[in-house]
Amino acid sequence: MATVDPQNDVLHVVGGKPLGGSIHVRGAKNFVSKAMVAALLAPGVSVLKNVPEIRDVQVVSDLLRLHGVKVNVQPKEGVVTIDASTVELADVADVDTLSGSSRIPILFSGPLLYRMGEAFIPALGGCRIGSRPIDFHLDTLRKLGAKVDKEHEAGIHITAPNGLHGAKIHLPYPSVGATEQTLLAAVLAEGKTELSGAATEPEIMDLVAVLQKMGAQISVDVDRTIRIEGVKKLKGYTHTALPDRIEAASWASAALATHGDIYVEGAQQPDMMTFLNVFRKIGGEFDIRDEGIRFWHPGGDLHPVAIETDVHPGFMTDWQQPLVVALTQAKGLSIVHETVYENRFGFTRPLVQMGATIQLYRECLGSLPCRFQQRNFEHSAVIFGPTPLQGQIIDVPDLRGGFSHLIAALTATGPSEVRGISLIDRGYEDFREKLVALGANID
Ligand SMILES: CC(=O)N[C@H]1[C@@H](OP(=O)(O)OP(=O)(O)OC[C@H]2O[C@@H](n3ccc(=O)[nH]c3=O)[C@H](O)[C@@H]2O)O[C@H](CO)[C@@H](O)[C@@H]1O
Numbered sequence: 001m002a003t004v005d006p007q008n009d010v011l012h013v014v015g016g017k018p019l020g021g022s023i024h025v026r027g028a029k030n031f032v033s034k035a036m037v038a039a040l041l042a043p044g045v046s047v048l049k050n051v052p053e054i055r056d057v058q059v060v061s062d063l064l065r066l067h068g069v070k071v072n073v074q075p076k077e078g079v080v081t082i083d084a085s086t087v088e089l090a091d092v093a094d095v096d097t098l099s100g101s102s103r104i105p106i107l108f109s110g111p112l113l114y115r116m117g118e119a120f121i122p123a124l125g126g127c128r129i130g131s132r133p134i135d136f137h138l139d140t141l142r143k144l145g146a147k148v149d150k151e152h153e154a155g156i157h158i159t160a161p162n163g164l165h166g167a168k169i170h171l172p173y174p175s176v177g178a179t180e181q182t183l184l185a186a187v188l189a190e191g192k193t194e195l196s197g198a199a200t201e202p203e204i205m206d207l208v209a210v211l212q213k214m215g216a217q218i219s220v221d222v223d224r225t226i227r228i229e230g231v232k233k234l235k236g237y238t239h240t241a242l243p244d245r246i247e248a249a250s251w252a253s254a255a256l257a258t259h260g261d262i263y264v265e266g267a268q269q270p271d272m273m274t275f276l277n278v279f280r281k282i283g284g285e286f287d288i289r290d291e292g293i294r295f296w297h298p299g300g301d302l303h304p305v306a307i308e309t310d311v312h313p314g315f316m317t318d319w320q321q322p323l324v325v326a327l328t329q330a331k332g333l334s335i336v337h338e339t340v341y342e343n344r345f346g347f348t349r350p351l352v353q354m355g356a357t358i359q360l361y362r363e364c365l366g367s368l369p370c371r372f373q374q375r376n377f378e379h380s381a382v383i384f385g386p387t388p389l390q391g392q393i394i395d396v397p398d399l400r401g402g403f404s405h406l407i408a409a410l411t412a413t414g415p416s417e418v419r420g421i422s423l424i425d426r427g428y429e430d431f432r433e434k435l436v437a438l439g440a441n442i443d
């Protein structure tokens, strides 16, 4: 993976050529980082396989190392070995320097409370797609018995003077992070925890699988209630990460937008069914094989769709941004109602400059109950197509928005300059090499 060099943080793209060929997708960004944090719960060795070479893995490896954990990354093999036999308290300033690019440090709370008796959580990073509060995380930790001190100038200091104890917790919204927080904090708590209103994304279920391998006692009910019986100790695990369904859908969207044909080796049908249904409705074709999925544009007009993002098994918010670029090429009016993040359409402004017709609305243009209906956020988009796109100078705003801009530049005629592309390294392994393999004209 390229390191960040501000001088070289630009990709020159000459678009207008269909992407074609085969690429490989490895483990999910939104799982591997959490599984790496889980390793901290056990005073032993854990081995995670199918790990992609992305910046979030680097950040979590470095955070673990700051806490005295031995982390060995074999990037080519995709194997990360974590020896958490000994753990120490990291220097607050060092943790703070590392935290800015990811939201993972908040998930260190439970494991550090068990191993060190206290945790320091710095200001968090991650994509700027809404306000992204951590109130559910802190409420959960408090319910389990933690003391949260927000007075620390560099972040939040958490202690558990009387240890952590099982509790009844209800999430006001099925937050992925807060569900993972509860799992990681409750597995070693004394007694039983009942988490209702939990999120059940496949990445969370894979984390549950890892915790079960470690010795945890967790059950997931059909009504989104997760029950955790605290155990006394956990052991290291060996696990192969589930594939990245967001990266797979991003390449599928690139195939559709550029009239291309991409075989995504590693993509798996079960966790992508909702995406595949929408892809087919738009007019894209796919062929599901044992080792991956081939996505292509069959020629002719693409059809408009109305979609609403939602928690699993709904249409993922992280699929939305790349797909919007493909919808600029569909014939007619498409509607995308974003119900997970209040501010995830900023990336459409450069698309409009490139020639897309996209109108943003504060109203809920959909039927799903949505937390933003009373508030002043542009969280619905109407896209009218097909519109030819023209190359532009674009600044990458966030991870998925950045990948969408790459797709737009590849769809457009003429040259584009996509700036700040290293942000895309957070979640797309070797995307420059993959683009070259697919015949993209990039420099
Ligand atoms: C590293 C990672 O796995 N990131 C994913 C994770 O983010 P993340 O875990 O941060 O997302 P959440 O599911 O927690 O957030 C969903 C919504 O809940 C709100 N909320 C969340 C926590 C809280 O304490 N209070 C609160 O109000 C958020 O502002 C957001 O509007 O799930 C999201 C939803 O699938 C994905 O888009 C992200 O890619």
Ligand SMILES: C=C(OP(=O)(O)O)C(=O)O
Residues within 6 Å of the ligand: 029, 030, 102, 103, 125, 126, 127, 128, 129, 318, 399, 400, 427
């Ligand atoms: C929003 C995302 O990530 P994060 O939560 O790490 O910012 C994403 O992966 O699209």
